[in-house]
Amino acid sequence: MKIETMQNECVRIDDSNIDRIRADFPILALQVSAKPLVYLDNAASSQMPQAVIDRIVDYQTQEHSNIHRAVHYLSELATKEFEAARVKIQKFIKAKESREIIFTRGTTESINLVMHGYGRAFIGEGDEIILSVLEHHANIVPWQMLAQEKGAVLRVIPMNDAGELLIDEFEALFNEKTKFLALSHVSNALGTINPVKQMTAFAHSHGVPVLLDGAQAAPHQALDMQDLDCDFYAFSGHKMCGPTGIGVLYGKAHLLEKMKPYQGGGDMILSVTFKKTVYNVIPAKFEAGTPPIMAAIALGAAIDYLSELGLSNIAAYEHELLEYATGKFSAMAGVRIIGTASNKVAVLSFEIEGVHPHDVGTILNGEGIAIRTGHHCAQPVMDRFNVPATARASFAFYNTKQEIDKLVDCIRRVQEMFS
Amino acid sequence: MTDMRQLYQEVILDHNRKPRNYGAIPDANRHADGHNPLCGDHIKMSMNVLDDKIADIAFEGHGCAICKASASMMTGAVKGKSVQDAETMVEEFRGMATGTLDPENADHHLGKLKIFAGVKDLPSRVKCAILPWHTLHAALNAEASISTEGEADPVSDHA
Numbered sequence: 001m002k003i004e005t006m007q008n009e010c011v012r013i014d015d016s017n018i019d020r021i022r023a024d025f026p027i028l029a030l031q032v033s034a035k036p037l038v039y040l041d042n043a044a045s046s047q048m049p050q051a052v053i054d055r056i057v058d059y060q061t062q063e064h065s066n067i068h069r070a071v072h073y074l075s076e077l078a079t080k081e082f083e084a085a086r087v088k089i090q091k092f093i094k095a096k097e098s099r100e101i102i103f104t105r106g107t108t109e110s111i112n113l114v115m116h117g118y119g120r121a122f123i124g125e126g127d128e129i130i131l132s133v134l135e136h137h138a139n140i141v142p143w144q145m146l147a148q149e150k151g152a153v154l155r156v157i158p159m160n161d162a163g164e165l166l167i168d169e170f171e172a173l174f175n176e177k178t179k180f181l182a183l184s185h186v187s188n189a190l191g192t193i194n195p196v197k198q199m200t201a202f203a204h205s206h207g208v209p210v211l212l213d214g215a216q217a218a219p220h221q222a223l224d225m226q227d228l229d230c231d232f233y234a235f236s237g238h239k240m241c242g243p244t245g246i247g248v249l250y251g252k253a254h255l256l257e258k259m260k261p262y263q264g265g266g267d268m269i270l271s272v273t274f275k276k277t278v279y280n281v282i283p284a285k286f287e288a289g290t291p292p293i294m295a296a297i298a299l300g301a302a303i304d305y306l307s308e309l310g311l312s313n314i315a316a317y318e319h320e321l322l323e324y325a326t327g328k329f330s331a332m333a334g335v336r337i338i339g340t341a342s343n344k345v346a347v348l349s350f351e352i353e354g355v356h357p358h359d360v361g362t363i364l365n366g367e368g369i370a371i372r373t374g375h376h377c378a379q380p381v382m383d384r385f386n387v388p389a390t391a392r393a394s395f396a397f398y399n400t401k402q403e404i405d406k407l408v409d410c411i412r413r414v415q416e417m418f419s
Numbered sequence: 420m421t422d423m424r425q426l427y428q429e430v431i432l433d434h435n436r437k438p439r440n441y442g443a444i445p446d447a448n449r450h451a452d453g454h455n456p457l458c459g460d461h462i463k464m465s466m467n468v469l470d471d472k473i474a475d476i477a478f479e480g481h482g483c484a485i486c487k488a489s490a491s492m493m494t495g496a497v498k499g500k501s502v503q504d505a506e507t508m509v510e511e512f513r514g515m516a517t518g519t520l521d522p523e524n525a526d527h528h529l530g531k532l533k534i535f536a537g538v539k540d541l542p543s544r545v546k547c548a549i550l551p552w553h554t555l556h557a558a559l560n561a562e563a564s565i566s567t568e569g570e571a572d573p574v575s576d577h578a
Contacts, residue, residue, distance in 0.1 A: 356483035366423035388459030
């Protein structure tokens, strides 16, 4: 969309401009099951605007080569664009320096990098790692692997029936053995926004470093690493209008510097002999091999796009969608919302009495509606609510209230079918 | 909803609401557990095989309508059948659900079970329909538990 005027006026998203925003996303014009696509699986992966698609095409047709290698025109151009994307991300999350931005394949790899580079070096036998019951498997399994390897112990922050972490219990978990806190900023299964700034400050008061899994937060709210003060922050490109295969690990420079490399290879070295290798400085130390150059540049373009819309506009509009959908769902008999935290992103996990979520998903698909069904890679959350799976509608700034109406209408018809 | 009605026919919805042969046989001589990690479907099957015949069979557990209806109709279809005949039906059902057996144009013994032919167009749901049959096969072959994520699954994991 043309947003030169919008940018300056910081225009809110509403009925008057939502069609123009939707027109930026070619895939939203798709027909599925011969019906207009209603894409409500944004927490799994968001869609890509034309500006990002164009950036990919431009890069591949006019700029591509390997980076940090040769002296020729294309290599220098690709390197410049790749590093410019790093700076865009630095500014987007308000990191102090661009060398605190490590490109990874995604949130999962970012967390694994910290587990290997920090955890294996600084967490040992009997040490304790605190996680929350809300975590995605990507922020559980790496720490479990580390705990098994080192003889460390995982401690889990519980939650209440609304899906909010119990802060008193969280604080009570800390002791002299606590060495790390790994916490989701926003729950992918429930949408809960955790009070991560307060929790980070508490961990720091015990000298404990903090990693935040920001996969579900980065696309939906403005981020400020100086304000959050976390030590590590991980997120993925494909959940914020960028491509798959690219993610980010932010880390405070002094921690990244004392960490071991995650992978060995080209680009992460200063010199190599068979006797000794001298590692490169950060961020290169953590970026062995040829990175996903195109994807990094495209993520930069996605950040430009989101920034032009304005993260606060996005958050406000998505909150409106959430309130609207929550109101509609609450009014339906036989439908239970799972996750009713007072502070949420636009994620609605739900259960229809007597209907398995997978049947809901299949039948909605027949109406062109894409939702996620299953355990959302968060089995401990499912166990906590005593359900095998949920259906989840997750909204983005390009969704509309009309789409929510369609969802609600189809859920009513599913109920009739199964009654 | 018209297209989905092809699969979610009244017969399937009825078996989902009121599954037949539901429960556990206390003195069963064959058991197996079937698990579909994608959906969380979980089927426990128990049966008595006497003189090479399935004398009695029951299932319990939780799952989606496709899985439950498939289990319910399967138990009705194989009760009283020989082990060999039941195994033939396992193969035929698997073929139908994965699209290698066209129930309209090939010989088979599936009878009313051909109502499940539509799952072949829903790759993520094929495993739901097949799970009870895998579990039956496991019980007949004295395998205590199977998972549709295991090697025994002919269908891609990434559905």
